[in-house]
Amino acid sequence: MHFLNEVVPIVLYHHERYDGLGYSAGLKGKEIPLGARIIAVADVYQALISDRPYRKAYSKKDALEIIKESTGTHLDPDVVKVFLANLGSEKSGAKKYVKKS
Secondary structure (H helix, E strand, O other), X not given: OHHHOOOHHHHHHOOOOOOOOOXXXXXXXXXXXXXXXXXXXXXHHHHHOOOEOOEOOOOHHHHHHHHHXXXXXXXXXXXXXXXXXXXXXXXXXXXXXXXXX
C-alpha cells in the first residue's frame, strides 16, 4: 500500500479548517497539505449542491456564495480563488489553469 503514501495526508486532513478550528489535527493555513485544501473546497461544493436526508440541495449560485463566505475561515482563499476562476471558465468552454509559482 506504499503507493498511497502521498494520498493519505490529503484524505486525513481535508476536514481541517483554514483558521485551525477543524479536525483531526487542528492544523491551520499552509500547515494543511495543499491537496487536502483543494479537496476541502471540492467536498464542500459537492455537499452543498447535493440533496441530503436533512435538506434539499442548494442552487449552484447559493453554494458559491456560501463558499465565498467561508473563504479565510473554513477554506483557503487561494484555493477558492482558483476554484472560482476555473468554474467560470468551464461555463465558457475555455480551459483555464493557474501557473505554478
